[in-house]
Amino acid sequence: DKDMNPQPSLALSWETSADGLSVRFNLRPNVKWHDGEPFTSQDIRYSALELWKKLHPRGRTTFANLVDVETPDPLTAIFKLSQPSPILLSALSAAESQVLPAHLYQGSDPLKNPHNIAPIGTGPFRFVTWRRGEFIELARNENYWDQGKPYLDKLIFRLIPDDASRAAAFETGEVKYGPFDPVPLADIARLKKNPALKITSEGYNWLSPFFTFEFNTQDPILREVNVRQALAYAIDRQGLIDSAWYGIGKVATSPIPHYQKYFTNDVPHYPYDAKKAEQLLDAAGYPRGANGERFSLFFDYEGNNESLQNTAEFLRQNLKQIGVTLKLRTQDTPTYYRRIYTDYDFQTRAGQFSAMIDPAMGLYRLYGTDSIVKGVPNTNGARYSNPALDAIIKTTQTDTNPANRLKAFHEWQRIAMTDLPNLPLFELQRQTVYSSHLHGISDTPDQTFNSLKNVWLDKEG
Numbered sequence: 258d259k260d261m262n263p264q265p266s267l268a269l270s271w272e273t274s275a276d277g278l279s280v281r282f283n284l285r286p287n288v289k290w291h292d293g294e295p296f297t298s299q300d301i302r303y304s305a306l307e308l309w310k311k312l313h314p315r316g317r318t319t320f321a322n323l324v325d326v327e328t329p330d331p332l333t334a335i336f337k338l339s340q341p342s343p344i345l346l347s348a349l350s351a352a353e354s355q356v357l358p359a360h361l362y363q364g365s366d367p368l369k370n371p372h373n374i375a376p377i378g379t380g381p382f383r384f385v386t387w388r389r390g391e392f393i394e395l396a397r398n399e400n401y402w403d404q405g406k407p408y409l410d411k412l413i414f415r416l417i418p419d420d421a422s423r424a425a426a427f428e429t430g431e432v433k434y435g436p437f438d439p440v441p442l443a444d445i446a447r448l449k450k451n452p453a454l455k456i457t458s459e460g461y462n463w464l465s466p467f468f469t470f471e472f473n474t475q476d477p478i479l480r481e482v483n484v485r486q487a488l489a490y491a492i493d494r495q496g497l498i499d500s501a502w503y504g505i506g507k508v509a510t511s512p513i514p515h516y517q518k519y520f521t522n523d524v525p526h527y528p529y530d531a532k533k534a535e536q537l538l539d540a541a542g543y544p545r546g547a548n549g550e551r552f553s554l555f556f557d558y559e560g561n562n563e564s565l566q567n568t569a570e571f572l573r574q575n576l577k578q579i580g581v582t583l584k585l586r587t588q589d590t591p592t593y594y595r596r597i598y599t600d601y602d603f604q605t606r607a608g609q610f611s612a613m614i615d616p617a618m619g620l621y622r623l624y625g626t627d628s629i630v631k632g633v634p635n636t637n638g639a640r641y642s643n644p645a646l647d648a649i650i651k652t653t654q655t656d657t658n659p660a661n662r663l664k665a666f667h668e669w670q671r672i673a674m675t676d677l678p679n680l681p682l683f684e685l686q687r688q689t690v691y692s693s694h695l696h697g698i699s700d701t702p703d704q705t706f707n708s709l710k711n712v713w714l715d716k717e718g
Contacts, residue, residue, distance in 0.1 A: 694718025
């Protein structure tokens with residue numbers, strides 16, 4: 258809901274034991290998979306133990322305390338925990354922890370199961386066909402448990418690689434809905450003037466996304482915290498938002514966005530101050546040379562996005578003013594991930610991360626020592642390690658006392674903004690574009706992961 262509290266869906270209700278070591282879920286009766294088989298607690302057990310704990314990039318942390326799922330009957334699933342888990346319920350949304358049909362996956366390699374590309378679900382729309390490189394078609398599920406829904410007969414998800422073609426498809430009415438920045442940010446201001454379209458940045462708070470400038474803390478230059486702090490002072494973050502992101506975004510002061518209940522502003526701040534940056538670099542033993550340069554750093558990024566390209570150039574200009582040469586290096590996505598997370602062959606990079614509905618889910622990947630996992634994308638590529646922060650992270654993952662967790666999250670932010678393994682640059686404001694003839698788009702914090710069961714088109718649409 259709007260306050261980020263979990264609401265019933267496939268689970269009608271749930272109760273947590275007094276010691277916090279057991280959570281009992283009462284499942285909705287008469288739910289069918291798209292192939293007609295009943296949805297039962299066995300599906301929950303298989304998904305939780307074999308998929309979420311073992312294969313999910315965040316689930317291995319989120320469900321670390323989950324030791325078993327008891328299934329006393331088809332409509333009861335009891336999660337047994339080794340320690341209390343205050344983040345458990347936050348992770349059980351359709352966006353984060355999808356349930357797969359045990360009868361189709363048990364006994365198979367889940368990464369190679371043929372239903373990965375011809376999925377069987379329980380939702381309002383069932384899979385029909387996938388024409389690679391063109392579209393995916395879904396049809397109305399006549400046996401959906403929420404009677405009368407969905408309202409639409411079918412959905413077609415089109416693949417349109419070209420930015421300009423996507424924008425044109427919205428303007429002509431050919432495409433009705435697209436979340437996650439479906440058009441270039443440069444077109445947003447113009448499209449907002451089009452009465453046939455609506456644009457919103459609502460529906461992303463569940464993710465709590467932010468854009469960050471990350472340092473390789475094992476690099477001979479960047480392992481010094483004074484150098485990282487100097488670079489933080491050298492970056493004009495509002496200027497970056499205005500020039501590279503068309504004014505869409507809010508300057509970040511923490512890896513937890515300001516609208517999160519765990520946010521605190523009581524952290525070290527790094528306002529744009531080139532003189533302060535130069536003083537710190539002088540004190541760190543990096544004076545300007547005869548050519549005015551102190552040192553150079555590689556900056557790696559993916560070159561498939563205009564805003565990322567503009568970000569790289571803006572950062573290069575900023576750091577040049579303090580005598581630091583940023584050498585831009587772009588590559589395709591597989592090469593980029595291998596460089597950052599397998600070879601650790603980088604010095605600086607920038608990209609999106611999500612704090613998530615509970616930061617213990619999303620931020621652990623950036624700051625936890627245990628999240629230095631070679632070869633796993635979107636983990637602690639900076640190889641930052643602080644035992645004091647590891648202990649605080651543990652508190653946020655196991656202490657069920659809200660006051661203790663809030664205190665721990667505040668201290669987490671203070672340490673993160675002091676040590677600066679990465680500098681949060683700005684809070685992302687993702688954009689959703691849709692037709693003014695489309696109705697039923699919810700305004701909840703996870704709207705962009707909505708099932709679309711409440712969506713309908715008026716006659717003109």
